Amino acid sequence: MSTDCRCHGVSGSCAVKTCWRTMAPFERVGVFLKDRYEGSVQVQGRSKRKVRRKEKGQRRVPVGEDELIFLNKSPNYCLEDRRLGVVGTRGRRCNRTSAGPDGCNLLCCGRGYNTHVVRHVERCECKFIWCCYVRCRRCESMNDMHTCK
Template structure:
């Protein structure tokens, strides 16, 4: 761990963790920890957790990472659902299908995670960002046993080699699989970049009588809501890409903008999104039937868009609240009981 003007660098630990938890063709079952209650991971132990072999090995050697990994998974899931709570796809998880936090459906996102859509791009980005954010915060607060570089890990090879997995016969794999892997890795890296680019610079003055003779500055993590908002903006401006063969690089599908570079922080997708209007349990789509909408909004939460043109039902809900409260000497508060009527609109 290295300090410079108050800035803490945890590059080695963060990269190792991110690369280990995004291996080749990973179904990202570690995200399941975000749906579980506290202490479940410790109770199960590394051997019984839904990890790959490399993940289990890292877990066995560094069990102190588990709380932060779970915190990162929860952070990413919560922010995903916050950013998409008014959209047709509202970051559906296996929990939404069966209502259980301890579900054994380790895939969490099911089909959506490997669909190559804009939504999948956001999932990979926000979950990677949550992991990095949680680990960095734990290191900065001194809540982790070690945050520096481990010389014994230098034999893992370069980060890109580790991400791409062990060498093999490329011709035996479909080009679409290569493209999906490349896009998922790019989007995971974009999530990590979002954490770095939203960091705040804080300064403190030192001097006699409040003067600023010496100023100390350091970088600190921004609230994760800011990271999520930045990724949602990139989701809205994501780029469709294609790859015709295993040897080709991923490139823009739009011929007009093909000559331009693919920025590292840009989210990429391979396939157009379904409309998410109708239920399709096989693809992890709940549909929008029964979702609450706004009759007056013209945005994504408006009944016109959210209900996909099917119309909506309206019911009146009566709510009772305490109102006109006054303090009475001595010593209690007296309130009136007020009732209000609210229209609730839900999609047909």
Template sequence: MGELMQCGCEVTRNWAPPSPLAIGPGADGSAWEWGGCGDDVDYGYEKSRQFMDAKRKKGKSDIRTLIDLHNNEAGRLAVKNYMRTECKCHGLSGSCTLRTCWKKMPHFREVGDRLLERFNGAFKVMGGNDGKTIIPVGHNIKPPDKQDLIYSADSPDFCQANRKTGSPGTRGRVCNSTALDVGGCDLLCCGRGYQEETVVVEESCLCRFHWCCVVNCNKCTERKELSVCL
């Protein structure tokens, strides 16, 4: 947006030529050059590193610090390593004799989807004896790379009630018997199954606004079919 004096367009003099696939269809035979105003991802990377890693000083040996520093870096790389190339055509009568190309950050949704995939496949680790390395545990054999997400403590079991963690469990929870996501009965009921119940609920209906400023409603009853976890 041009509001930070230190953050301008990305420097392109050391960039390699973009691939024809990145430039787009019809790129073969047309000249190109880096131009426009690409996102200065290096500036953003460095500022993010200074801001996010400030609380977790490098050199500390506790496992929580090592995990936070690793995951912070994985988040930054999910943006930096997936910069996309955008190009604009120049030429007479709509021809594309020259293309100007620049780098843009990946779309926010794309970054989120990529991190969610890493989250679902996160590595469980423990601290090494030297206090500076992390070692995979459990079924993982290969060490996580810089783009993987890691953790050291298992999440509490939400299926059973646990007063210590504050989890009420899922027994008696209303679920969606046709959904396959976390709200579906198969997952939410944790394999215990569910039962169908018919309930009568009272809801506000036929509401009218009266000037000024009151809303009057009637009370209506409705029968609903609910799926409830066993």
């Protein structure tokens, strides 16, 4: 959170100053949380108030108040695990050219992807005919679709 202020007064003077608290930009919050997630510490709960690091060589190092902690490791979302309700990414559509979370390199977890040619039919060049209907042509296009192996 940060504090923003605005001055009010004649000719820009600061006769009255109004301040309010604002949230940080969403992207900055996301980057902060991702950094915490990547540096998170697995702990063992001994009681409601006492936890210690699960890694044997690090147990004597106290857990900091600003550290993100977790009890159980997250499942591998790349692979199907019906017991946990994880569907995996096999067969998921991906974007071959994207470097983001929808990109084939990231989404397919290094397994690669298949490319299929898909025929797409849609209405196009629609015109309003007086009165009272719309006439359209049928347009076909062939598109590449990529799915995770």
